[in-house]
Amino acid sequence: MRGGDEVRASDLVRATGASAMTIRRDLSDLERRGVLRRIHGGAVGLPARGAQLPFQVRSETHVEEKRGIGEAVAAMIPDGSSVILDDGTTCGAVARALAGRELTVLALSVHLAAVLAEGGDASGRGIRVLTPGGELNPGELSWSGHRAVRDIEDFRADIGVLGVCGWDEESGMTASTLQDADVKKALIGSSRQVVAAAAAEKIGLSAVFSVCPSSAVDTLATGRLSRERRLWLEQEGVDVVCCA
Known part of the structure; x- marks a missing residue:
């Protein structure tokens, strides 16, 4: 298999x-x-280490956990904020919880942009959705490459919402592809506050490409974590919000 x-x-x-x-x-x-x-x-x-399951498969797993994470992250974001929203299915749950709010959001995938745009109205009130340029990745429908990184770096975000491929005590946060790691690094560098949104299964795993040390993330919204995993995150200065 x-x-x-x-x-x-x-x-x-x-x-x-x-x-x-x-x-x-x-x-x-x-x-x-x-x-x-x-x-x-x-x-x-x-998949083997360094790869990830197809988007459609991931979207059908841990649905309730991701919904709770999305609602928790949305509650951390004040109206009027500027936001960078990473790609992925957990960030998709964040997008659904943010739709219709008074926000400016740089959405890093077509999936997210579509969900957010559905929450607007004909008067122009509500969410303002922006997207970067760059190469569109098949399947994920997310942007990558130097153009996408440049557009992210040019955006000043109050809050960056970071998707997670893997995050463990030894390696910190990691990504499945070099392109995704570059995008995540740009998101972190352009955000005053970094909030990671991750299903609990991602904590304790390691992908191939380094993104950042644990201390670069301000808050993690996740599901039910073991006491051991929560402890090492908190020791790195991460505020852990468990949504289950």
Whole structure:
């Protein structure tokens, strides 16, 4: 089973002759070993280190956790603020919670820009949505490259909302691609306050490309964290907000 491949539990029952209970138990065991991730009705193969699951697959996982994170981050952002919003499905939940607010937002993917723009009205009141230039990445529909980095660096944000590929005690925050790492570094450098939005599963993982030390992030909004992980983040000066 390769990274991103999806299998339905019902198909496994038919193919193996095993009971549904046995299949669920085996899938749970493989999830604990880091081979796959359980999703509703089945499982999806996890990618190798340095890669990530397709956008559509990620958008269907941890939906309630991401909704809570999105609402928590939105509550931290005062009306009238300027915001840089990173790409990714958790930042998509932030976008949904911000739609219709009196804000200026530099949205780093088409997905985010579309969600935010739907919250405006014909009078022009509400959210003002900007996008950078640069190369549009297939699948993610996010911008990257030197043009995108330059446009982010030219934007002065009160708050930068940072998506997370991986974040562990030893490496700090990391990204799956060099291009994404460059975009995230520009976001951090252009923001007075940096808020990371991440499902709890991302904490304790490490991707390939360095983004920043943990101390560069002011606040983390996440799900339920172990006491150990919360402790090392707080020791680095990160304010941890658990939304579950």
